[in-house]
Amino acid sequence: xxxxGKNVDVRTLxxxxxxxxxxxxEREVSLMxxxxxxQALRSRGVDAHAFDPAExxxxxxxxEGFARCFIALHGRHGEDGTVQGALELLGIxxxxxxxxxxxxxxxxxxxKRIWRAEGLPTPDWRLVASVEETVEALETxxxxxxxxPSREGSTIGLSKVFSPDECAKAYEQASRYDPEVLCEQFIxxxxxxxxxxxxxxxxxxxxxxxxxxxxxxxxxxxxYFTDDTQYHCxxxxxxxxxxxxxxxxxxxxxxxxxxxxxxxxIMIRACDRKPFLLEINTSPGMTxxxxxxxxxxxxxxxxxxLCVGLLATATLDTPPGVTLxxxxxxxxxxxxx
Numbered sequence: 001x002x003x004x005g006k007n008v009d010v011r012t013l014x015x016x017x018x019x020x021x022x023x024x025x026e027r028e029v030s031l032m033x034x035x036x037x038x039q040a041l042r043s044r045g046v047d048a049h050a051f052d053p054a055e056x057x058x059x060x061x062x063x064e065g066f067a068r069c070f071i072a073l074h075g076r077h078g079e080d081g082t083v084q085g086a087l088e089l090l091g092i093x094x095x096x097x098x099x100x101x102x103x104x105x106x107x108x109x110x111x112k113r114i115w116r117a118e119g120l121p122t123p124d125w126r127l128v129a130s131v132e133e134t135v136e137a138l139e140t141x142x143x144x145x146x147x148x149p150s151r152e153g154s155t156i157g158l159s160k161v162f163s164p165d166e167c168a169k170a171y172e173q174a175s176r177y178d179p180e181v182l183c184e185q186f187i188x189x190x191x192x193x194x195x196x197x198x199x200x201x202x203x204x205x206x207x208x209x210x211x212x213x214x215x216x217x218x219x220x221x222x223x224y225f226t227d228d229t230q231y232h233c234x235x236x237x238x239x240x241x242x243x244x245x246x247x248x249x250x251x252x253x254x255x256x257x258x259x260x261x262x263x264x265x266i267m268i269r270a271c272d273r274k275p276f277l278l279e280i281n282t283s284p285g286m287t288x289x290x291x292x293x294x295x296x297x298x299x300x301x302x303x304x305x306l307c308v309g310l311l312a313t314a315t316l317d318t319p320p321g322v323t324l325x326x327x328x329x330x331x332x333x334x335x336x337x
Contacts, residue, residue: 002300004197005309010045013311014067019083019094021052024075025156025177033286034072040307041070053083062090068314069094070307071283075153079283080106084317093314097282100317101257105282108182109150111256115277118255120248122277123185123267134167137183144186147171149178153281160186184278189270192235194249195284195292199259199313205246206295210235231291233298241268245275252277260313263292 018041020034021027034050041048051061053073061069069087071094077083081103087094097105104110115122126137127150138145138161147170148158157177159170174181191213195206212230235242249264263284267276284292286307296306 004296004299004301005305005307005312008308008312010308013046015065016041016046016048016311017051017061017066017069018048018072019051019053019069019078020072021054022073022075022078022083023054024073024077024079026074026078026153027054029285029287030072030074030078032288033074033290036286036288036303037070037072037307040304041311044304044308046308046311053077058083058086058090061087061092066092068092068311070311070314071095072286074283074285075156076106076151079153079281080151088317091316093316095310095314096260097256097258097262098317101259102282105256105258105262105280106151106153107180108148108279109180111279114255115252118251120252120255120277121275123187125185126183128171128181128183129179131168131171134161134171134181134183135164138164138167141183141185146182146184146186147174148182148184149174150180150182152177187267187269187276189273190237190268192237192245192266192268192275193263193291193295194245194266195261195263195295196249196253196258197261197309200254203250203253203258205250206292207233207298208235208237208242208245209233209291209295210237229289231294233294237268241273241275248275248277249280252280256280258282259315261292261310 018034018038021031038048038050069092073079073083079102081099084099084102088099109127112122112125124141128134128137143162144160146160157174159173161167161170171181191211192208194208196203198204210232214228245266252264253262262280262282264280265278267278293303293306
């Protein structure tokens with residue numbers, strides 16, 4: 001695993017677009033991720049170029065001869081299957097999971113339904129559509145409770161509520177970003193995250209990172225713009241617990257049909273040390289504070305090798321050479337009986 005990205009012949013990668021920016025609420029973080037990836041790829045001799053879908057038409061990718069894309073977009077229209085679908089139509093391979101896996105993983109409620117159906121542990125939840133339903137969810141799930149948009153990332157729109165009086169503000173904040181609002185049981189304990197690289201039977205978990213945020217508040221500011229959050233990698237967890245988390249995230253990754261890379265967030269309940277899957281990120285951050293590069297470094301994988309290795313995995317849901325329909329999309333001629 002620590003040779004990841006080292007043996008890639010960059011001449012075979014062709015002209016590369018680093019998709020960054022976009023129009024989501026996570027645009028600022030995406031620009032930071034993309035800038036880091038772009039610099040890393042260029043430092044290894046890759047013919048890489050910045051491409052912001054908020055400012056340019058995706059059709060230009062084909063017209064300008066791009067051979068593959070590194071998706072450094074986060075959130076809506078970058079991590080939810082939409083840009084993946086556009087690249088499928090353009091026939092340009094891209095990094096990360098495909099259309100369906102990206103779409104399901106971005107939707108926290110759908111993700112939890114699938115994980116629960118597969119017997120994977122995830123906190124109890126309720127889908128709510130009003131302040132009144134949020135109050136009812138608090139009565140059912142107990143306090144404190146997490147309220148967040150179903151299809152956002154980076155803790156955007158997230159609140160932690162302790163009483164019914166706080167529900168209105170929390171619901172309004174979450175619904176500003178998504179009409180589907182998720183109320184989730186809060187798990188008290190250790191906050192961890194674990195990346196996965198690969199596909200299918202070849203998927204492997206990287207080292208677990210244990211996160212200690214100021215006052216336990218791992219919010220947008222503490223994720224990206226302060227140095228107060230502590231990251232422990234090695235995690236300091238018992239070896240058996242680390243292995244169990246790695247096993248769990250690989251299973252969660254495969255269950256959703258992910259490929260390439262992703263990062264799953266897990267809480268370890270303090271009272272019994274049981275791990276619970278919170279969500280999975282299919283286009284993880286690549287900033288100076290980001291966690292996949294941190295975990296990879298623990299295995300001796302440099303940021304540059306990580307970027308090149310991920311780029312080399314770029315593919316399509318339907319690989320070149322697979323026939324999608326007869327005669328260039330034309331229906332076969334009917335034959336006389």
